[in-house]
Amino acid sequence: MAAALAALVVLASGVAASQAAAEPARQPDGPQIYEVLGTGTPQLRTEVARTGVDVLGTSGATTTIIANPGEAARLRALGFTLESRGPVDRSPSTSAAPAEFPPGYTGYHTYAEVTTELQKAQANYPAIAKLSSAGKSYEGRTLNVLKISKNVEADENEPEVLFTCNQHAREHLTTEMCLRIVDRFTKGYATDPAIKKMVDSTAIFVIPNVNPDGSEYDISGGRFHSWRKNRQGQGTDTNRNWGYKWGCCGGSSGSPSNETYRGPSAFSAPETKAVSNWVNAHKVNGVQRIKTHIDFHTYSELVLWPWGYTYDATGPGMTQAEAAKFQNLGRQMAATNGYTPEQSSQLYITDGSMNDWMWATNRIWSYTFEMYPRGGSPGFYPPDSAIVPQTTRNDKAVDIIINAAITG
Incomplete structure (x- = not known):
């Protein structure tokens, strides 16, 4: 071990x-x-x-x-x-070198390399790919958003799907998952009828780096620091900083030194504030256009759905029928990738999470995927040889969540 x-x-x-x-x-x-x-x-x-x-x-x-x-x-x-x-070595790097992955991990993309890949997608497929921003991180990095749609310049009344990655800094495999989605739906549009149908019927949005500051710090000096939070003060856990049931239920910490520090107030982290504002802006005439969402994390190979703040499957804001739909759709996706499907709180109680907020405030069918590996080996840092098999492993699940937005 x-x-x-x-x-x-x-x-x-x-x-x-x-x-x-x-x-x-x-x-x-x-x-x-x-x-x-x-x-x-x-x-x-x-x-x-x-x-x-x-x-x-x-x-x-x-x-x-x-x-x-x-x-x-x-x-x-x-x-x-x-x-x-x-x-564990969490000491800050004394190297002045830019952030880079150590040997055996160079197939992963730094923030600058991710930005370059998104710019290439827009340049190579301008009819269906458009790069924009959800805002800025604490240290001023752009929170890149790539839109993929048939009429990408138009603001059409069509169902939308959102994929977010890298809320937690050290979960670099998730960024590669978002890049896989970008690559597959741009390159495959002209040759794959199923991909063309999905792109023609929806607007697909991809945010590969929700926490770019933390991600860059985690590889500073060319070595890993096992860093989880953003870089605001001692760091805020962005996935405990969302506004619904923030700090309610013992599922986060009020101590800045703790790894699940929720911040001094809901949306105090610039990253969660920016992305939440971006999501809210997709509500037009009271109707949220974003219908489905996956937030990718590592690790444990799980498909999770709300609620995280309570062990109860139903209650205020969640009917029995809605809970059943979350379960059914989650199990369908898990059947394609071999993950374990369960309500988020069956892992442990969390509050201030993105999934709970997305559903409670916007009625978005929002899931968390905990990616490879299932156990502690190799933890947050699988070698780059794992990128292709572990991202392609989710292709069918991605298709299911997109088609769920189309069919309602």
Whole structure:
């Protein structure tokens, strides 16, 4: 397991094994990767998450986390069994070099390279592809939006579909997922009748980098930092900063040092504020044109739907029929990619999430995909050889969500 998590784990250098064995064990003085055993229910996983640890993923009855010594002690005091998988290097880079991926990961795209790919799509397919912006990040980067539609310059009354990626900085595979969608629906338009039908019938919008500042920081100096949040102060978890049920239910943290810090107020993160304003602007005469949405994350291979803030499937804002439709559509998509379909809160309670806000305030059929891998290996940093198989794996699910917007 430690070898599989090598992109995250930094082994102590310069100490021979014989010397380490001779020295008395001492408690770690920095963040460590742990596997928390016996967390086979959403209630137990929620209890783990509420201590403020960084939840990386789950597999069976094991939850993989990053925790500092105090957080690890709190979990043990609550009765959880923790197994360490080694320390994590979150120290800032001292290199003045621009952000770049380390060897073995150069097939991934930096923010600048993503922007170039989107500009190429617009230049090569000007009749169906148009690049615009949803706003700016905290550090001033453009939140790129690519529109793909038959009459791309026209503002037509047609169903719209949104794909968002990279809310969490270290989830670089999701950016590649968004680029896969762009590539497939532009290049395939002239030759694939199914793609042509989808493009002719909808407006498809793709936002590959919701959190470009965090993503660039995560690869600063050519090494990974396991960074999750944006770069505003100590960082805000953008997927806990959305306005619906913000901070309501123990599914986020009010402490700026925690990985699920929700910010001082809803939409205090410039990125969530910008994207939410962009979504709201697609409501015309009281009718939201965006009908369906997938927010891509890693990892655990899950298809998730609202609610995240409560274990209840129905209630205010969600009828039994609507809950059944979420379930049916989610299961259809999961049947194509082998992911596990479930209500978001069955993973653990979250509040201030994008999916809950999209449905509650705009009635958008909004899903989260937690992409490859299913377990902790290779975690957030699969080698670039995984990009093609793990993005093409979602082609059929993408088609389903687009066709769901068309058919209503």
